[in-house]
Amino acid sequence: MATTKTKKNTKEVEVVDSKKAKTHPLILGARITEKAALGAEKGIYTFNVGENANKNEVKKAIKLIYGFTPKSVAIISIKEKKVVRRGIKGTKKGGKKAVVYMKKGDKIAFV
Secondary structure (H helix, E strand, O other), X not given: OEEEEOOOOOOEEEEOOOOOOOOOOOEEEEOOOHHHHHXXXXXXXXXXXXXXXXXXHHHHHHHHHHOOOOXXXXXXXXXXXXXXXXXEEEEEOOEEEEEEEOOOOOOOOOO
């Protein structure tokens, strides 16, 4: 993980490089949506997780990957959705997402 210093502040900002970052088989990746971006400003992060994920395992995985202990975790199931695109019927795959609430001051930087 690379660290960079900002000129305005002497604080070190940790930048997570996607190629060198630690991974966990339970966390499939960050969920990048407009709603998730608004939540990230408040310390609420959203991740796509595996079908067999539970709250305790997600807490342990976040601590292992990012080094922060979450305040709380919410797991939400996403249903399959039927879609029609150019007259072709299909389905969008469902899954699970985890909403991770961090303590005040803890920030995760995605690159």
